[in-house]
Amino acid sequence: QVQLVESGGGSVQAGGSLRLSCAASGATSSTYCMGWFRQAPGKEREGVAGVYGAYTSYADSVKGRFTISQDNAKNTLYLQMNSLKPEDTAMYYCAAKRLPCSPRVTALPKYTYWGQGTQVTVSS
Numbered sequence: 140q141v142q143l144v145e146s147g148g149g150s151v152q153a154g155g156s157l158r159l160s161c162a163a164s165g166a167t168s169s170t171y172c173m174g175w176f177r178q179a180p181g182k183e184r185e186g187v188a189g190v191y192g193a194y195t196s197y198a199d200s201v202k203g204r205f206t207i208s209q210d211n212a213k214n215t216l217y218l219q220m221n222s223l224k225p226e227d228t229a230m231y232y233c234a235a236k237r238l239p240c241s242p243r244v245t246a247l248p249k250y251t252y253w254g255q256g257t258q259v260t261v262s263s
Contacts, residue, residue, distance in 0.1 A: 140165050141163070141164070141165040141166045141171075141235055141251075141252040142163070142164045142165060142252075142254075143161055143162070143163050143166070143233045143234070143235060143252055143253060143254035144161065144162045144233075144254055144255070145159060145160065145161050145231065145232065145233045145254045145255065145256060145257040146159070146160050146161075146162075146257060147159040147160045147257060148231060148257030148258045148259045149258075149259070149260070150260040150261075150262065151223055151259075151260075151261055151262070152261070152262050152263075153223060153224055153225055153261055153262065153263050154222060154223065155223050155261070156219070156220060156221045156222075156223065157220045157223065157259060158217060158218070158219050158220070159175065159217065159218040159220065159231055159233075159257060159259075160215055160216070160217055161173075161175075161215060161216040161217070161218075161233030161254060162213075162214070162215050163214050163215065163216060163233070163235060164214065166214075166235045166237075166252065167211075167214065168190075168191075168192075168209050168211050168214075170237055170238050171191075171235045171236060171237050171238070171240070172189060172190070172191040172235070172236050172238070172240035172241065172242045172246075172250070173189070173190055173191070173209070173216050173233070173234065173235045173242075174186065174187070174188055174189030174190060174196075174207065174216075174233075174234055174235075174242060174244070174247045174250070175187040175188050175189075175207065175216075175218045175231055175232065175233055175234065175247070176231075176232050176234055176244075176247040176248045176250075176253075177227075177229035177230060177231045177232065177259075178229055178230050178232070179228060179229040179230075182229075183248075184232075184247075184248035185198065185229075185244075185248070186198060186243075186244030186245055186246065186247035186248055187201055187205065187218070187231070187244065187247070188201065188205055188206075188207035188218060188244065189207070189241075189242035189243060189244055189246070189247050190207050190208075190209060190216070190242055191240070191242040194242055195207055195242070196242055196243045196244050197244065198244045200226070201220075201227075204220065204221050204222045204223075205218060205219065205220050205221070206218070206219040206221075207219075216233055218231070220259070223259075223261045224261060225261050225262065225263045226261075227259060227261050228259060228260050228261050229258075229259060230256040230257070230258050230259075231256060231257050231258075231259050232253045232254055232256045233253060233254045234247055234248075234250035234252065234253040234254075235250055235251065235252045235253075236249075236250040236251045236252070237251065
């Protein structure tokens with residue numbers, strides 16, 4: 140059974156930073172693609188960043204500002220978010236899918252497992 144628990148969300152002003160964490164149990168980086176997607180009220184889910192092995196992918200809207208990383212020893216996924224903008228405001232979800240899978244951001248919203256989400260609010 141895969142369980143994903145996100146943390147690290149909050150409220151920040153534009154230009155600020157946050158680091159999201161996702162503690163994963165039952166899913167290892169060698170057999171699962173993992174990533175983050177977000178959903179704002181009234182909008183569809185949007186893939187933000189994905190990772191499998193050395194391959195990472197990012198939505199165009201976050202390239203150069205967000206960085207996805209993994210700590211395999213801790214089985215934890217991270218999303219470092221810098222230079223935050225009001226349009227980044229959303230609920231952020233950690234997601235995972237067992238192989239075969241694609242770490243491309245377009246695939247993320249359809250992953251098999253996701254957590255309860257953590258809210259990120261960016262004020263102008």
